[in-house]
Amino acid sequence: MKAEDVKVCVIRIEGTNCEDEMYQAFRMVGASPELVHLKQLAGKAPDHAKRNLEDYDILAFPGGFSAGDYVRAGAIFAARIKSDIGPQLRKFVESEKPVLGVCNGFQTLVELGLLPAFEGVMSETPTAALSTNDSGRFECRPTYLRNDNRGNCIFTSEIKKGKISMFPLAHAEGKLLSADPRFLEKLEENDQVVFRYVGPGGAKAVYPWNPNGSPSDIAGICNPAGNVLGMMPHPERVMTRYTHQDWTSCKGPEEGDGMAVFRSVMKKLTK
Amino acid sequence: MAIIEIRIELKKGVADPEGSNTKKTLESLGFEGVGAVKCVKVFEVELDMGVDEAVKAGEEMCRVLLANPVIQSYTVTAR
Incomplete structure (x- = not known):
């Protein structure tokens, strides 16, 4: 498949925001994204606006x-x-098409039962929760993230294991909780841990570097098949060097750290 | 018509930063003897049906939307 043939459904409902950044991020890696309202997928729209989820290659x-x-x-x-x-x-998920959820998107994937999805692709009720940050307030700052995935996740195939990236985040509910006593072990066993918060230089993350109190500093997880990724920080906000907080003082590459997430999934689909 | 009250609270052991921050603030405002403070959410729903049926509907609402069973428990009572 050619890059421009990769159709991306950036899904929205009333009150969604940040869909434009997500749309632009996929544009920047050559894909063909479209902002699609849920009503268009549900047949609750004029004929010319109706869309089918199965016509898309990626859901964001x-x-x-x-x-x-x-x-x-x-x-x-x-x-x-x-x-x-x-x-x-x-x-869509069963056919192992890629699904990305960022921030509110991650919260939505967890509420949908698509993550962590230890049993089956989509649980009837949520089996995890993104709970209120330990600080009790909205946290908004750059964070360092280490790629801890061993190769399962489709969105990090182009990011070296152990590489530290900078993505900004902004949320009030990002503490990943589960009632399963073996939650963290299962995530590790299935290679579902994708990103962990770290401190500067890769040190163990303490607040504010772990902004929400997530156990084991987890910032993003994928499903067992590796095609669904949910993460609290925003890769789509750092597609160029110019939106990194240190861009005036550092001689970095033109490309922002977030680009690799989108390039990874495109590489898988276009090879 | 029935009116039901749906009470959503955090399960025991789940951190409640909103409650504990409120406790701290109350103490800093000079309120004495403040014990645990819990943040609870209440929905009041009017339903055009009998009371028993309304309570059942309320429980279904919790299951589908209003509560995340991982961190929250709910009680539905008729008013």
Whole structure:
């Protein structure tokens, strides 16, 4: 498949934001993204605007916020998707097409039961939660992330294991919790841990470098098959050097750290 | 018509920063003897049906949308 033939569905509902950055990020790696409202996928739109999820190659959940983040972050987005296009979404994930969720998108993937998905691709009820940050407030700052994935995740194939990247983050609910006592072990066993927060120079992350109190400093996880990635920090906000916080003082490459996430998935689809 | 009250609270052991920050603030404002402070969310829903049916519907609402069973528990009562 050629890069421009890769169709990306950037899904939105009322009150979604940051979808433009997600759209631009996929544009910058040569794909053909489209902003698609859930109603267009659910047949609740004029004929010319109707879309089928199965026509797309990648599904991206932006974030931001959605539906005011009332009830819980991502809960309304997830419940609406489940009710409107649940079976289509399950089929999309089962066929191992890539799905990316950033920030509110990650919260939505967890609420949908698509992550961590230890059993089956999509659980009936959520099996994890992104809970309120330990600090009790909205955290907004650059973070250092180490790629700890051993090769399972489709979105990090072009990032060396152990490489430290800088992605900014902005959220109030990012502490990954589960009721499963073997949660962290299972994530490790299945190679589902993708990004961990680290301190400057790769040191163990303490607050504020671990901004939310996530156990084991986990910032992003994938499903067991490796095609669904959810992460709190925003790779789409650092596609060029100029949105890195240190760009005036450092002689870095033109490319921002976030580009590698999008290039990775494109490489898999276009090879 | 029935009115149900849906109470969503964090399960025991789940950190409640909103509650503990409120406790700290109350103490710093000079309130004495403040014990644990818990943040709880309450929805009041009017339903055009009998009470028993309304409570059942409320429980289904919690399952589908209002509560994440990993960190939250819920109680539904008729008012």
